[in-house]
Amino acid sequence: MNSKTELHIQEGVPPDMRRPDGKLDEEKVFKDPVHRYIHVRDELIWKLIGTKEFQRLRRIRQLGTTFLTFHGAEHTRFNHSLGVYEVMRRMIGNLEKKSEWDPEERLVCLASALLHDVGHGPFSHSFEKVFHMDHEKWTRRIILGNTEINDILLQMGDDFPAKVANVIAKTYDNKLLVSLISSQIDADRMDYLLRDAFYTGVSYGQFDMERILRVMRPQEDQAVFKHSGMHAVEDYIMSRYQMYWQVYFHPVTRSAEVILSKILHRAKELLADNYAFKINPVHFTTMFEGEVTLKDYLKLDESIILYYFQAWEEEEDPILSDLCQRFMNRRLFKYVECDPSKQMLIWPELQQLFKTIGLNPEYYLVIDSSSDLPYDFYRPGEKDERVPIHLLMPNGELSELSRQSDVVEAISGKKRTDHKLYFPKDLLTDQTTFPEEKRRILSLLMNQEG
Amino acid sequence: MLNEHAKLLALFKQTGEIIGRKKLQKMVYIAKKMNLPFNEKYQLHMFGPYSEELSLRVEEVCQLQFVSEVKEKKGGYQQYRYELSEKGEDFLSMMSFHFPDATGMLEDMNHKSSKFLELVSTVLYFEELPKKEVAEKVFKLKAKQNYSEADLDEAYAYINRLHQVAPKKGAYS
Numbered sequence: 328m329n330s331k332t333e334l335h336i337q338e339g340v341p342p343d344m345r346r347p348d349g350k351l352d353e354e355k356v357f358k359d360p361v362h363r364y365i366h367v368r369d370e371l372i373w374k375l376i377g378t379k380e381f382q383r384l385r386r387i388r389q390l391g392t393t394f395l396t397f398h399g400a401e402h403t404r405f406n407h408s409l410g411v412y413e414v415m416r417r418m419i420g421n422l423e424k425k426s427e428w429d430p431e432e433r434l435v436c437l438a439s440a441l442l443h444d445v446g447h448g449p450f451s452h453s454f455e456k457v458f459h460m461d462h463e464k465w466t467r468r469i470i471l472g473n474t475e476i477n478d479i480l481l482q483m484g485d486d487f488p489a490k491v492a493n494v495i496a497k498t499y500d501n502k503l504l505v506s507l508i509s510s511q512i513d514a515d516r517m518d519y520l521l522r523d524a525f526y527t528g529v530s531y532g533q534f535d536m537e538r539i540l541r542v543m544r545p546q547e548d549q550a551v552f553k554h555s556g557m558h559a560v561e562d563y564i565m566s567r568y569q570m571y572w573q574v575y576f577h578p579v580t581r582s583a584e585v586i587l588s589k590i591l592h593r594a595k596e597l598l599a600d601n602y603a604f605k606i607n608p609v610h611f612t613t614m615f616e617g618e619v620t621l622k623d624y625l626k627l628d629e630s631i632i633l634y635y636f637q638a639w640e641e642e643e644d645p646i647l648s649d650l651c652q653r654f655m656n657r658r659l660f661k662y663v664e665c666d667p668s669k670q671m672l673i674w675p676e677l678q679q680l681f682k683t684i685g686l687n688p689e690y691y692l693v694i695d696s697s698s699d700l701p702y703d704f705y706r707p708g709e710k711d712e713r714v715p716i717h718l719l720m721p722n723g724e725l726s727e728l729s730r731q732s733d734v735v736e737a738i739s740g741k742k743r744t745d746h747k748l749y750f751p752k753d754l755l756t757d758q759t760t761f762p763e764e765k766r767r768i769l770s771l772l773m774n775q776e777g
Numbered sequence: 778m779l780n781e782h783a784k785l786l787a788l789f790k791q792t793g794e795i796i797g798r799k800k801l802q803k804m805v806y807i808a809k810k811m812n813l814p815f816n817e818k819y820q821l822h823m824f825g826p827y828s829e830e831l832s833l834r835v836e837e838v839c840q841l842q843f844v845s846e847v848k849e850k851k852g853g854y855q856q857y858r859y860e861l862s863e864k865g866e867d868f869l870s871m872m873s874f875h876f877p878d879a880t881g882m883l884e885d886m887n888h889k890s891s892k893f894l895e896l897v898s899t900v901l902y903f904e905e906l907p908k909k910e911v912a913e914k915v916f917k918l919k920a921k922q923n924y925s926e927a928d929l930d931e932a933y934a935y936i937n938r939l940h941q942v943a944p945k946k947g948a949y950s
Contacts, residue, residue: 455818456816459816461818463820496820496821497820497821497822498821498903498914498918500917500918509820666841667778667779667782667841667868668841668842668843668864668868670778671778671867671868671871674778674871675871694778694779696779696782696834696837697833697837698781698782698830698833698834698836698837703829703833706832712798712799712802712822712823712824712827713822713823713827713829714822714823743833743836744833744836744837744840746779746837
């Protein structure tokens with residue numbers, strides 16, 4: 328361990344709090360609006376929370392641009408990560424009553440829960456789309472690379488960081504442990520559904536997590552749920568379904584995501600064309616060039632991104648400037664429902680009309696689809712590639728949830744796809760220039776609305 | 778317009794009919810690893826690398842009737858057949874994007890069993906590890922598939938052959 332980290336650790340945990348069993352002398356608690364309290368008794372967890380890589384998560388919102396739709400959604404990856412850790416701690420507490428747990432595996436599990444999102448960047452969904460990045464790879468690099476997190480994990484043993492990284496990558500040998508963090512019903516989803524519902528202020532999204540944890544039963548490859556707890560699991564599936572359509576897939580949030588992605592595309596394009604930015608975008612350079620170092624990546628957070636967006640409002644490039652003004656001042660694109668199989672017939676004409684009126688269709692005419700979203704529904708069926716949720720029946724056999732639950736079966740068959748076409752309606756309704764072309768565009772857009 | 782969907786249609790155009798969702802998932806993953814311009818995110822699941830994003834995208838192209846999905850019973854389970862439709866061909870012809878011609882590689886892949894492609898894609902998923910460690914992973918994580926050392930060697934040989942015919946990295950994005 329380097330001296331800098333040593334100093335950091337000593338500052339984080341006074342020497343009198345260190346014990347040979349790895350526990351803090353006094354339990355630490357974080358007040359939390361979702362779980363009431365988050366309890367920390369393991370020195371490892373306390374030290375990990377104090378690392379600069381984990382503290383960086385305070386500057387990355389959990390729901391990206393959703394705050395532009397639901398103003399309460401300002402919660403961060405930091406809150407959520409602590410929440411997942413707490414759910415996992417309670418989960419293990421319940422499972423420990425039913426089966427033996429290796430103390431080291433317990434810590435691997437808790438550390439993995441805490442660190443599972445540490446590789447997320449600012450507005451990571453858009454960044455990942457534009458720059459073809461994967462936050463899980465960054466999580467792995469942060470855990471295994473030259474970081475404070477790695478230094479602390481190494482104190483548990485040379486192979487401890489790799490174990491944590493493997494759990495998060497789902498390549499760890501103990502599949503039960505992996506499933507607690509990443510499966511169709513896991514600590515991650517349970518926390519984010521409850522937390523996102525709380526912070527957005529929506530009334531749906533509630534389910535009885537304590538009940539679910541109580542009816543959880545460990546099996547070799549996954550945790551299953553006692554049949555008597557089926558209704559609590561049904562509520563969880565309903566919550567997932569409703570949050571998907573009402574919050575995660577909200578059309579206004581998608582509009583903000585579309586503009587954000589287009590800003591990044593434009594900046595990348597300008598940089599490639601050697602455009603002279605008024606302020607050199609040093610934080611983006613290696614990302615645009617596809618050679619981001621860990622050090623550069625860890626410097627990125629939402630405050631940096633918003634700083635550039637504000638600066639770019641004053642840029643000479645009209646597209647970059649306009650898109651940034653739209654994002655910063657919430658002047659988002661409007662949308663119409665879109666059927667791409669019909670849209671394709673008018674698409675060439677629409678594109679040409681946009682060019683005629685001076686709008687680049689690459690940036691101002693955008694289709695957004697459900698598959699562009701990083702959230703999913705519950706997919707039932709034993710032949711799916713993802714392990715389904717199983718109920719433990721009174722006779723000891725396992726049965727897939729949708730075979731027992733009419734509610735889950737009913738929503739599983741519903742339409743899951745959706746396409747919307749986004750455009751700057753304000754520029755089209757201002758008919759001081761190109762009135763005929765703009766009327767034609769609006770007519771084409773509105774008439775294809777389903 | 779729907780560029781990522783169009784890439785999928787271009788793949789179907791080159792492969793012809795693909796039988797089985799698992800096979801389709803593995804073929805796109807392997808194609809991505811062979812530098813074809815797919816951007817779907819994959820994670821390791823029950824049968825190797827799996828992309829929820831791809832599943833939803835396939836659902837979308839089927840609902841748009843760009844690809845036909847035929848569900849049939851085979852033994853005790855459901856099997857799905859996928860093929861590019863006429864409407865999909867029309868859509869593809871209107872798209873102004875270039876998708877590399879990898880017909881030979883994709884057709885060859887399509888003739889392999891999904892179990893073999895599961896092994897190949899799993900090996901590729903761990904490609905940064907030495908072969909010995911990959912073998913450990915495969916035999917532990919895929920114990921139920923009973924892969925042998927010979928299967929693993931065959932998978933490595935197949936990957937080598939694919940690399941020889943695959944486009945260069947960065948050629949398409």
